[in-house]
Amino acid sequence: MKTTSIMIVGVGGQGSLLASRLLGNLLTAEGYDVKLSEVHGMSQRGGSVVTYVRYGEKVYSPVVTEGECDFIISFEKLEAARYADCLRRGGKIIVNTQEIDPMPVITGAAEYPSGILDELKARGFDVDAFDALTPAMEAGSAKAVNIVLMGHFAARSGIAKEKWTAALEQTVPARFLDMNRKAFEAGYGG
Amino acid sequence: MKKLLIGNEAVAWGLYNGGLRVISSYPGTPSTEITEFLAKHDDIHTEWAPNEKVACEAAFGASLAGARAACAMKHVGLNVAADPLFTLSYTGVTGGLVICVADDPAMHSSQNEQDSRHYAIAAKVPMLEPSDSAEAYAFARSALELSEQYDTPVILRMCTRIAHSQCLVEVGEREEAPLKEYVRQLAKYIMMPGYARVRHPLVEQRMRNLRALAEDCAYNRVENRGSRIGIITSGCSYLYAKEVFGDSVSILKIGMPNPLPEKLIRDFAASVEKLYVIEELDPVIENHVRALGIECTGKSLFSPLGEFSQQTIRDAFRKEGFPFENAPEKQGDAPQVPGRPPMMCAGCPHRGMFYTLVKNHITVLGDIGCYTLGAVAPLNALDSTLCMGASVSGIHGFNLARGKETEGKTVAVIGDSTFMHSGMTGLVNIAYNATNSTVIILDNSITGMTGHQQNPTTGYNIKGDPAAKVDLEALCRALGIARVRVVDPYDLKACERAVREELEAEEPSVIISRRPCVLLKYVKHGEPLRVDAGKCRGCRRCMGLGCPAVSMKDGKARIDRTLCVGCGVCGQLCAFDAIGEGAKE
Incomplete structure (x- = not known):
């Protein structure tokens, strides 16, 4: 089988690590060969962060490069655009419509590009944009944005929902499970 | 059962299952997690040493005493540990000794991209290099064996991509390696010329033996x-x-x-x-x-x-003419978007001190840690960053070169952990060789950039248990600095006073800018602040702080309440009293 490549992108502190752990647990349980790659360090301080997830029968490289990505799951609008070169022909971008200003925008050195998602669509990208922040807050915390997004992706992943919920139980600490279940459901149906 | 492990966790399991008894390390991205994962085991000794040289020598001592031992560090850490490394090659080991070093190609979190393989060649020790977590596990485990078999330290070379990528690893059981008997071996372990001359040919012979192994081994x-x-x-x-x-x-x-x-x-x-x-x-x-x-x-x-x-x-x-007809084809070209560089967090205690230095047009020799981010806009506070400790040693030389012209206008900034690592010796030099230099210790009570590791100034060890705590004020005085004062970096007036007075003083001084990292769990955050739009004149003075929670919207300052921790530094800058907890938006 062909290797599937996913990128989880966002801003340091948005919880992409938990999302990738969820995917890792799910895909391992499914019996795939799995590789994940993330870069820590400076990127934790509010910088742009990217996690690669690849699975299939046999996966060699842990990284995803130009034109290879099947799904970009973006926690923030700008970040979806930043990594769009990686999307393969026919790939899909799932993006949270949240805006987080990067430092050059905060200082006035740059402007947050308005209509960035329309720009992506105009360039031929398949963009599935939705607000993950509101359902996350309804579930109990803005931090649950990651699981809302994963729920949304789950519904399009071709992997059965009960496999996802089992992986969710395995990944999330018990005391946050209720909140994350709600977040996942909201994303799944959203 | 197979588990998804990052390379560093796989190394930790390999060392643990290989019978490791002692690991001493200094944190450094991308090597830190090796020691953190080992610290979860209570049947071995794990620790954060003050620097990589100390860590490597502690590992040497444990090996000398008959235990399987290791140390872990980033590539530039091996520069610090190079002194013991080169002679460890001569002494060899008793218990297996593995030096884990993680290179950082692309400099995700480093000041250079040196290639550690040169060290293995120069020090004449074997080096193993895994390709993924499964090999990282296997190589780490067998490195301890290899070390004992060939009587040599073994370097295990990781890199960022392998250290922080996960793949499936079959983790086996721990094999106990009992302490070997301690026998005095003077000619092996006392490296003075007479004995070292006898050891060097053995090193050359060992490398010949290892070359023979390289022809036929599981590694190649x-x-x-x-x-x-x-x-x-x-x-x-x-x-x-x-x-x-x-x-x-x-x-x-x-x-x-x-x-x-x-x-x-x-x-x-x-x-x-x-x-x-x-x-x-x-x-x-x-x-x-x-x-x-x-x-x-x-x-x-x-x-x-x-x-x-x-x-x-x-x-x-x-x-080379390869067509790659089935190469990936991208959907389209990504639009240009503004960069998103890392930055100091909202409420970072370093910010107030950096603001004070910038406001007073001070030349700032910087160091390695979160506060290196003081170099980015809008603060642009730093003039140099070289390596761990170089701010303190460097300001002395800077002031030697220019004397009175710079002594009153220049400071060195260094974090608490970095000061322990290699700032102390530089401070001794300032006192001993007498330049009128001012050093600011940015004491946030943690090793921050690498993800919150304890250090000798925090009062806790790697397990989070209470430990001896260095008294920084007393230490600086003991090193020969009479003027030592503590300031709260959230208090801009106090910062201003401290910086001016210490720079004016006719003798060397230390300012300890002390407040715990805002990300520490025990740090209580204040109520997020608001901007009273009626009072805000849009002067942008608060924007000079470079706080990610403060921005301008429609000509007025705005505070992002999800990011603001209520540190109040921006409020101190506002001439129109527009920022406060109770301000009307």
């Missing part, structure tokens, strides 16, 4: 897939080569980059029509191949800079 292997193309590669470059070529080319995979085999390479080269070498950073394997008189293509195709990927390899081989 040939994947014979036809005679057209042969690739010699190692580390993650192997994965990228496999990703691109699959089973269509022959590969000599090197898992032991020092010492490199000779016959294995000659035979491999002779079996293929065209030979390539693919390695990140320096042409270490390539130079070895060429020294054997074998023609190959390496750095003429591949850069010595940064990280590779499957794309790097495809791009390079296209130049």
Whole structure:
């Protein structure tokens, strides 16, 4: 089988690590060969962060490069655009419509590009944009944005929902499970 | 059962199951998690040492006493530990000794991208280099054996991509390695000239023995897939080569980059029509191949800079006429978007002090840690960053060169952990050789940038248990600095006073800018602040702080309440009293 490549992108502190752990647990349980790659360090301080997830029968490289990505799951609008070169022909971008200003925008050195998602669509990208922040807050915390997004992706992943919920139980600490279940459901149906 | 492990956790399991009893390390991205994962085991000793030299020597002591031991560090940490390394090569070991070092090609979190393989060659010790977590586990485990078998420290070379990538690993059981008996061996362990001269030929013999091992060992292997193309590669470059070529080319995979085999390479080269070498950073394997008189293509195709990927390899081989007809095709071109560099967090205690320094036009020699981010806009506070401790040593030289012209206008800034690591000796030099220098210790009570590790100033050890706590004020006085004062960086007026007075003083001084990192769990955050739009004149003074929570909207300041921790520093700057907890928006 062909290797599937996913990128989880966002801003340091948005919880992409938990999302990738969820995917890792799910895909391992499914019996795939799995590789994940993330870069820590400076990127934790509010910088742009990217996690690669690849699975299939046999996966060699842990990284995803130009034109290879099947799904970009973006926690923030700008970040979806930043990594769009990686999307393969026919790939899909799932993006949270949240805006987080990067430092050059905060200082006035740059402007947050308005209509960035329309720009992506105009360039031929398949963009599935939705607000993950509101359902996350309804579930109990803005931090649950990651699981809302994963729920949304789950519904399009071709992997059965009960496999996802089992992986969710395995990944999330018990005391946050209720909140994350709600977040996942909201994303799944959203 | 197979588990998904990052490379560093796999190394930790390999060392643990290989009978490790002691590990002493200094944190450094991307090596930190090796020691953190080992600290979860209560049946071995784990610790954060003040620096890599101390860590390596502690590991040496444990090995001398008969225990299997290790230390872990980032590539630049090995510079600090190079002194013990070079002579450890002569003494050899009693208990197995593994030095884990993690390189950082592309400098994700480092000040250079040096290639640690040169150290293994220069120090004449074997080096192992895994390609993924499964090999990281296997190599770490067997490195302890190899060390005892050949009476040598073994360097385990990781890199960012392998340290922080996960793949499935079959983790076995721990094999206990009992403490070996301690026997005095003066000629082996006292490296004074008379004994060292006897040890050096043994080092050379050991390398000959290891070269023989390199010809036929599990670390180096040939994947014979036809005679057209042969690739010699190692580390993650192997994965990228496999990703691109699959089973269509022959590969000599090197898992032991020092010492490199000779016959294995000659035979491999002779079996293929065209030979390539693919390695990140320096042409270490390539130079070895060429020294054997074998023609190959390496750095003429591949850069010595940064990280590779499957794309790097495809791009390079296209130049060699490979069509890659099934290569990935992208959907479209990404639009240009503003960058998103890392920055100091909202409420970071370093910000108030940096603001004060910038406001007073102070030249600032910087150091290594979160506060290196003081260099970015809008603060642009730093004039230099070299290596751990260089701010304190450097300001002394700076003031030696320019004297009174700079003494009252220059400071060094260094974090608490970095000061413990290698700032103290520089401070001794300031006192002893008498420059009128001012050092600011940015004491946030944690090793921040690497993800919150305890250090000797925090009062806790790696397990979070109470530990001896260095008294920084007393220490600085004991090192010969009479003027030592503490200031709260959230209090801008106090910062201003401290900086002015200490720079005016006619003797060296230390300012301890003390407030715990805002991300520490025990730190209570204040109520987020608001901007009273009626009072805000849009003067942008608060914007000079570079706080991610403060921005301008429609000509007025705005505070992001999800980010603001209520530190109040912006409010102190506001001349119109527009910022406060109770301000009306």
